[in-house]
Amino acid sequence: MKSRKPKLAVWKFASCDGCQLTILDCEDEFLKLASEIEIAYFPEATKKVVKGPYDLSLVEGSITTPHDAKRIQEVRNASKYLVTIGACATSGGIQALRNFQNVAQFASIVYARPDYIQTLEKSTPISANVKVDFELQGCPISKHQILEVISAFLNHRKPQIPAHSVCMECKAKGVVCVMVAKGIPCLGPITHAGCGALCPAYNRGCYGCYGPKETPNIPSLMRWWEGELGVKRQDSVRVLRTFNSAAKPFEEASTQMEKEGA
């Protein structure tokens, strides 16, 4: 006889909702999910709200406002197990581009009444604010991987989310290396697996949507790009400043490269 169903909550912070949509995209599996877990809080999917505490919280988005900085503490307190999903929640997201500039200046240009805007100087990942039990990288996350994380949680086991390079996914699929065979700059060797080598399989270089892999050697790859593939310094800095710009290894490398100049 099964005990009560675990309660799931899905929270949104500063984000585009793409990762929440990935959960809804699970379709058939989503129905199975709903039968195994009580969807207690998921405004993107249902108006019904069941009070906490929650057994599993999935958190999308980064912390960009004083209000959210407070709210994430409440989410943490209401959650037994907290998993962050997506580039925003795990690294600060595209909105972390502000971290490299002055946010007050941005606000003064963008908004008619910047004094109405209450925003933090930096966009930070959830892990910079509260304790996180597991981080699932990706912009957006993969449907397969989120189901794996939830299945692992429900069955009390470790999720199978390898932290190695995208290259290993390319090679396992038999995809020919676009960098070696065509000279296309590719972030695959420093990027976390999970997408199934989507872009290289369609003849494009990896854009690093899944953020840094374990022990990434960014300076070496960028030396090769600039020395052998003719990539300009400003472009190699910019390619590290997309969805995962504030992921520590990307941030450190792009800042160092900018400092060094062309």
Place this chain on the structure above:
Amino acid sequence: METAILSRENFGALFESLNKLGYSIVGPTIKDGAIIYDRLQEVSDLPIGWTDEQTAGKYRLERRTDEALFGYNVGPHSWKKYLFPPRRRLWKANRDGKTLKIETESLPEEKLAFLGVRACEIQAILVQDKVFQGGTHKDPYYQTQRARLIVIAANCTEAGGTCFCVSMKTGPRCTKGFDLVITEILEASRHEFVLEAGTPTGQELLAHLPVRAATPQEEQRVDEGVANAARQMGRHLDTSGIKELLQRNYEHPRWREVAQRCLTCANCTIVCPTCFCSTVEDTSDLTGDHAERWRNWDSCFTMDFSHVHGGSVRSSPLSRYRQWMTHKLASWHDQFDTSGCVGCGRCITWCPVGIDITEETNAIRKSES
């Protein structure tokens, strides 16, 4: 050994005969800007008139001035993907109330013909034979597919920019491990193949083909062709005392230098035709009533690979590169009584930042002299 001549016009008969004998043919074909190994239906699937330019971290397809069928060097794929698949389910289990039912996976039934296997690649298969079926614990999948295999080799008459089979004494001539070996002869007015059978299976295949006996001059063309390839080796590795050389240099400063370049991306291990490491992954579905065990290619360049209680044993990129290279060239001898390197050059060409195993070894050797 009987030597025969098959004309270019009749080369299709090889495909037909293999099919008639019940083999599916896999071999070289062009895809995504490289010559890879895939299913072949007919002769025109071969990379006719194409070759490749290879150097450290760079591969380019080039048009040849002739219509050679085997005028290229080894590409990013190796035959290991057919004997040791990148991903394979080992078993699945279903729970029904209190009963648990385990279903094992079926073994391959298809007979495969590997067409165009180079001498270095034959050696790689022989090395993997030792790994997967040489010891006490044999891999049933490997063993089954290996037994349902016919190896049609091709002697190299030209070498690539990262080739060093001569240094590793594995080629360019195929001397063992094949059922039939082909040497392509291509001149302005003549396009033929010299065929030699290496096993009774190869003999049987040869008997199906519209061939004529080769003349001594034609047999000599085989010698000339492989001698030409031997002269063209793009790389050289001095293997004298290589095991001792590397094993007494674990703390050499060169490891620090290469670690500055190494991406730990694992490409070298995955393209290597002898690398055999895998990991086992257990998964379950949402209900927990269905579980599966998978075996996936793994690499000594990942952190998980050496993860034991408390963390990864080889956390530094230096230790991971050193592990790979010293295993391949040195401790492989202790473990399998052979080198783990066959001199195919794939790890050099397909390293995204062009790290060259011959250059790294030579640098350590040079520092001692």
